[in-house]
Amino acid sequence: MTIRRLLNDAGRQLLVRRSLSLGVFIAIYGAIFSVAFPGVFLSFYNISSMLLNMSSKLMIVLGMTVLLIGGEVDLSVGWNMGLCGVIYALMMTKGGLPLGVAVALTVVIAMLSGLLIGIIVAYLRVNSFIATLGAGLIYYGLEFNISGGQSVAHLGPNATAIGMVKVLGLQAPIWYAAVLMIVFLYLMGRTRVFRQYFYIGFNREAARLSGIPVAEMKIIGFVISSTLAGFAGIVSAAEYANAMLLVGQNTALNSIMAAMVGGVSFTGGTGTMAGAVLGTFLIALINNSFVIGNVNSFLQPIVIGLILLGVVILDARLSRTSIGGMSKGESSVKSQDLATQNEKREGGNAVIPTDRRPSTK
Amino acid sequence: MVESDFGTSQAALAAVNIEKHFPGVQALKGVSVSFFAGEIHAVCGENGAGKSTLMHVLSGVYRADKGEILLQGTPVGFHSQREANQSGISIVYQERSLVPGLTVGENIFAGRQPVFWWGPVNWKRLYSIAKELLFTLGFDIDPRQLAGDLSPALQQIVEIAKALSIKPRVLILDEPTATVTERETAAIFQLLRELSAGGMAIVYISHRLPEIFEIADRVSVLKDGSLTGTASVRSIDEDWIIKRMVGRELYTGRAPLLLASPKVLEVSRLSDGRKFSGVSFFLRQGEIVSFSGLVGAGRTEVFRTVFGLEKKSSGDVQVFGKPAEIRNPRDAIRLGLGYMPEDRKEQGLFLEMNVSENIVVAALKKCQRFVEIDNRKVAHYSETYRTRLKISTPSIRQKTRILSGGNQQKVMLARWLLVNPRILIVDEPTRGIDVGTKLEIYEILRQLRREGSSIIVISSDLPEVLSISDRIYVMWNGKITGEVMGSEATEEILMKYASGMRSGEGKA
Numbered sequence: 001m002t003i004r005r006l007l008n009d010a011g012r013q014l015l016v017r018r019s020l021s022l023g024v025f026i027a028i029y030g031a032i033f034s035v036a037f038p039g040v041f042l043s044f045y046n047i048s049s050m051l052l053n054m055s056s057k058l059m060i061v062l063g064m065t066v067l068l069i070g071g072e073v074d075l076s077v078g079w080n081m082g083l084c085g086v087i088y089a090l091m092m093t094k095g096g097l098p099l100g101v102a103v104a105l106t107v108v109i110a111m112l113s114g115l116l117i118g119i120i121v122a123y124l125r126v127n128s129f130i131a132t133l134g135a136g137l138i139y140y141g142l143e144f145n146i147s148g149g150q151s152v153a154h155l156g157p158n159a160t161a162i163g164m165v166k167v168l169g170l171q172a173p174i175w176y177a178a179v180l181m182i183v184f185l186y187l188m189g190r191t192r193v194f195r196q197y198f199y200i201g202f203n204r205e206a207a208r209l210s211g212i213p214v215a216e217m218k219i220i221g222f223v224i225s226s227t228l229a230g231f232a233g234i235v236s237a238a239e240y241a242n243a244m245l246l247v248g249q250n251t252a253l254n255s256i257m258a259a260m261v262g263g264v265s266f267t268g269g270t271g272t273m274a275g276a277v278l279g280t281f282l283i284a285l286i287n288n289s290f291v292i293g294n295v296n297s298f299l300q301p302i303v304i305g306l307i308l309l310g311v312v313i314l315d316a317r318l319s320r321t322s323i324g325g326m327s328k329g330e331s332s333v334k335s336q337d338l339a340t341q342n343e344k345r346e347g348g349n350a351v352i353p354t355d356r357r358p359s360t361k
Numbered sequence: 362m363v364e365s366d367f368g369t370s371q372a373a374l375a376a377v378n379i380e381k382h383f384p385g386v387q388a389l390k391g392v393s394v395s396f397f398a399g400e401i402h403a404v405c406g407e408n409g410a411g412k413s414t415l416m417h418v419l420s421g422v423y424r425a426d427k428g429e430i431l432l433q434g435t436p437v438g439f440h441s442q443r444e445a446n447q448s449g450i451s452i453v454y455q456e457r458s459l460v461p462g463l464t465v466g467e468n469i470f471a472g473r474q475p476v477f478w479w480g481p482v483n484w485k486r487l488y489s490i491a492k493e494l495l496f497t498l499g500f501d502i503d504p505r506q507l508a509g510d511l512s513p514a515l516q517q518i519v520e521i522a523k524a525l526s527i528k529p530r531v532l533i534l535d536e537p538t539a540t541v542t543e544r545e546t547a548a549i550f551q552l553l554r555e556l557s558a559g560g561m562a563i564v565y566i567s568h569r570l571p572e573i574f575e576i577a578d579r580v581s582v583l584k585d586g587s588l589t590g591t592a593s594v595r596s597i598d599e600d601w602i603i604k605r606m607v608g609r610e611l612y613t614g615r616a617p618l619l620l621a622s623p624k625v626l627e628v629s630r631l632s633d634g635r636k637f638s639g640v641s642f643f644l645r646q647g648e649i650v651s652f653s654g655l656v657g658a659g660r661t662e663v664f665r666t667v668f669g670l671e672k673k674s675s676g677d678v679q680v681f682g683k684p685a686e687i688r689n690p691r692d693a694i695r696l697g698l699g700y701m702p703e704d705r706k707e708q709g710l711f712l713e714m715n716v717s718e719n720i721v722v723a724a725l726k727k728c729q730r731f732v733e734i735d736n737r738k739v740a741h742y743s744e745t746y747r748t749r750l751k752i753s754t755p756s757i758r759q760k761t762r763i764l765s766g767g768n769q770q771k772v773m774l775a776r777w778l779l780v781n782p783r784i785l786i787v788d789e790p791t792r793g794i795d796v797g798t799k800l801e802i803y804e805i806l807r808q809l810r811r812e813g814s815s816i817i818v819i820s821s822d823l824p825e826v827l828s829i830s831d832r833i834y835v836m837w838n839g840k841i842t843g844e845v846m847g848s849e850a851t852e853e854i855l856m857k858y859a860s861g862m863r864s865g866e867g868k869a
Binding site: 193198203211213 | 668670690693712718725726728734
């Protein structure tokens with residue numbers, strides 16, 4: 001195998017495997033910034049504050065990705081996060097409940113509201129976009145009503161501990177996010193039960209006919225998403241010693257965006273948990289680099305918007321390749337060949353609508 | 362006996378030495394064929410023989426690697442289907458391309474709606490020309506109706522009307538009668554004869570040999586990307602075609618009767634309150650029982666209900682002699698049932714997933730180690746069934762979308778063979794599939810039966826029903842109108858029951 005061939009293969013892998021290309025992109029981006037701002041970008045302080053910043057976002061992306069791969073979406077995560085933060089803070093301040101009880105109760109509330117949304121979507125067949133939009137509004141109203149329209153500040157040291165404790169120099173939320181990330185990478189990547197989401201996302205009807213418990217899996221998805229959002233709400237209230245009402249204002253769309261940058265599709269089935277995690281990481285990195293570089297902060301959304309569009313356009317082109325598969329790196333070189341050649345063939349040709357794609361007879 | 366090709370210069374459309382290569386496959390190996398104005402030219406061949414590729418090259422979806430396309434003797438190189446359309450080549454695909462939520466008229470003129478000079482669509486004119494077009498085709502279809510509300514046969518007519526609305530000189534049809542009843546087939550044939558008499562060149566792709574003899578003037582046979590023969594249909598017989606398609610003769614055989622076997626499935630007076638009522642039947646161990654009848658007779662609905670996909674309103678189901686409460690497909694699978702749906706693309710396959718993921722989906726638990734999916738087991742099972750069913754794909758990691766129809770159907774069968782249900786229900790198992798694969802699928806079903814499974818085949822294909830069934834139930838209008846032993850059945854008897862002409866509930 002010549003060097004050229006190797007490079008060629010590497011190029012194809014990069015195009016086809018999202019996690020790999022994101023990883024490489026993140027590495028290059030990081031390298032450039034560590035050279036441009038020596039001693040600043042790679043400092044422990046900067047890295048740990050970047051990780052802390054993205055930790056609650058990451059937790060929510062994990063749940064969102066489970067749903068997106070299963071063909072559903074949860075637009076209520078942001079207000080859910082805000083509401084749970086307020087509930088937790090009120091329990092700790094006005095309620096005077098012990099820490100464990102307050103956390104447990106809040107998490108249970110989040111689980112139950114996820115269960116309710118799941119039942120509405122799975123059994124009453126309400127589109128999840130609409131069901132969670134409505135639920136989000138309700139959360140928003142509840143949050144403002146029970147807090148009296150003001151953020152719940154002055155959380156005591158007892159209440160803030162779960163967000164502020166440091167282990168090995170890193171603040172607690174980073175550890176929560178890391179553990180949850182590993183758990184969900186494992187669940188979606190390897191376990192039978194969670195792999196069913198890919199089938200449901202690609203073809204719900206065929207999944208049902210194959211004996212996959214579609215409704216139950218959907219409900220589980222909403223419970224996961226809601227629970228993670230609630231937990232993120234607790235953690236962020238503790239972290240800032242303040243349950244801010246607008247903390248989750250853009251969370252839903254941002255986490256969908258992070259997952260999509262990571263290759264997860266809005267239509268279900270396509271994507272990996274690893275990709276979504278890297279997508280979240282990339283956006284955090286870009287945000288961080290803008291802060292360090294002291295660049296006009298209004299440029300930031302423009303750059304992230306461009307990246308999202310670029311990724312989606314790339315996806316639209318890559319979706320016409322012939323390798324299937326929900327797992328990373330198992331496709332043979334042969335099918336990789338096929339994929340890229342397909343790509344070439346169509347490059348010079350008219351675009352064929354996907355439903356019209358002829359089989360290679 | 363076999364005609365040599367005429368001069369390509371007089372042909373309405375001609376392919377000259379067309380080669381088309383896909384990674385790993387030489388799809389067309391120097392195919393030359395001419396289609397003349399005023400002839401109906403059938404093209405047949407097994408799955409993977411290159412029919413679809415040839416058609417896509419002719420219609421501009423693909424570019425040939427080598428060779429020329431001649432339109433009235435002039436070389437052309439289409440870059441898109443639109444260019445082919447503008448040159449007078451129109452194509453009707455096997456898969457429906459209608460948008461169910463739009464009206465018939467909008468579908469016919471998709472992208473070419475008549476407009477007022479200041480912009481908006483001229484609806485009145487659109488519907489009046491659509492109505493006129495449909496009327497000249499001999500069909501009184503309201504162009505304001507939603508396309509999704511039409512029967513499959515009428516949808517097919519609308520597809521043809523859509524193709525004809527550009528006034529083509531060459532019309533290519535891919536299996537136009539795949540989902541159409543006999544009476545409607547006759548109407549479509551009448552239409553095609555008129556069009557060809559008017560000087561249109563018609564390319565008719567079909568697996569159905571009787572049809573070819575009924576409608577075509579000439580036939581070309583493809584095998585493995587090469588043309589194995591072109592002949593006038595008057596000078597040949599079915600065997601001539603089959604030999605050139607598969608290199609062997611059709612064989613049909615029936616197994617001995619099993620009257621003493623226990624009943625594995627017994628359904629009594631099952632109704633869903635809408636599509637069927639009072640349906641009673643049974644299935645013995647080791648039997649292949651067919652459900653015959655016209656499309657819409659309620660056969661699919663009965664078995665969707667038995668399999669727990671729809672709710673029943675009354676009636677009982679017994680599985681292996683025990684009353685069974687089947688509320689969803691999971692219950693059904695647990696009880697030992699399997700159901701292969703008729704619409705493999707919508708309900709059966711995960712087209713964007715690879716072949717092995719499609720094979721193992723109903724048996725994920727078999728591929729489990731603790732809570733994990735064991736990829737070695739997945740690969741092992743998929744390779745086993747790929748070999749056993751001769752699924753032709755470069756790799757089990759191939760997206761299922763790119764497989765040919767017959768191979769996709771085999772993937773679905775492989776899925777259920779892996780589950781190994783004791784009662785397998787297959788709905789239209791060979792629709793849109795070539796003769797060679799059909800025979801393979803029959804052989805698989807017979808083998809399953811030999812191994813002790815019991816099989817229900819829902820089929821609208823009478824020769825198929827007659828050749829594989831031990832026993833046949835016929836449904837009409839939501840009721841079972843007849844029960845016939847396979848050895849006593851003829852097309853006439855089945856058609857009588859299927860059209861409601863002979864009534865009288867079956868003995869069951």
